[in-house]
Amino acid sequence: MTTGSEHHAATTSEQHSPGSRQAVIFDLDGVVVDSFAVMGEAFSLAYAEVVGPGAAPFEEYQRHQGRYFPDIMRIMGLPLEMEEPFVRESYRLAHQVQVYDGVVDVLRMLNERGLRLAIATGKAGERARSLLGVLGLLPYFAHVIGSDEVPRPKPAPDIVRRALELLNVPADRAIMIGDAPTDLASAHGADVTAAAALWGCHDEIGLLAAGPDIVLQRPADLLVLCPVVPAVHGAEPTELCPNGRSRRLGD
Missing domain, CATH: 3.40.50.1000 (HAD superfamily/HAD-like)
Known part of the structure; x- marks a missing residue:
């Protein structure tokens, strides 16, 4: 077949x-x-730091995979200020990818x-x-x-x-x-x-x-x-x- x-x-x-x-x-x-575990951790930390308590909407973020991070923030209605901690944590966790x-x-x-x-x-x-x-x-x-x-x-x-x-x-x-x-x-x-x-x-x-x-x-x-x-x-x-x-x- x-x-x-x-x-x-x-x-x-x-x-x-x-x-x-x-x-x-x-x-x-x-x-x-396969960077999704690291990406999810960095996204959650950035969300908590900028937005505050609550579950970070990482599943929705994944649906926009392939786009530039600031564009995803605009689509999701999230603060562009999330980029700095997201990038910082992504660098820190890079060895886990x-x-x-x-x-x-x-x-x-x-x-x-x-x-x-x-x-x-x-x-x-x-x-x-x-x-x-x-x-x-x-x-x-x-x-x-x-x-x-x-x-x-x-x-x-x-x-x-x-x-x-x-x-x-x-x-x-x-x-x-x-x-x-x-x-x-x-x-x-x-x-x-x-x-x-x-x-x-x-x-x-x-x-x-x-x-x-x-x-x-x-x-x-x-x-x-x-x-x-x-x-x-x-x-x-x-x-x-x-x-x-x-x-x-x-x-």
Whole structure:
């Protein structure tokens, strides 16, 4: 029997020629890292500090996952002053964030196959790069882009378009992996293949209703869609630096 993910992958393979794919753009939370326990604790502490006693509405916060934190506060009608303690506690608890099983192997394999990788996250860029550094993942990514580093955050396409620009890859040669409808909307708006990551998703029905081009059940499914990138004649080999930026060998 063909699963939903196999059906979506097969359909997209025929339409988008995965052999020509050169780059993968990842959302961060819910795709690369499982940060929800830490996020929930930071949100509760920030709520208590700014709003006061009572249950913090973290479940509602999760429904807006993928958006920039100040935008979520506006949508929920919560004080923007919650951002400072939320960010402070997120930095303090960063070492408790977990990397999803299989992700490191997939990132390593994609790098070895010659694909260029980027993060396009609802987090601020500095905090995203700090977290990836704490977890030892930063060297896998050529670029890490935060919502504060583009004119309009997700669901606008700006952050995906910025990733394409930095990676120097056309839209039809890239794929965006996300766990929230805002991720898929951002990818679609940039004319990039949108893949739904189910392993960290908290609302599978809502994510599938957002119309992903591909459905991935586990991180390793991505490898089927991203074979080795053919070497370009005359191109110099590159390697990743510790800060997550790429450089030509010999530089």
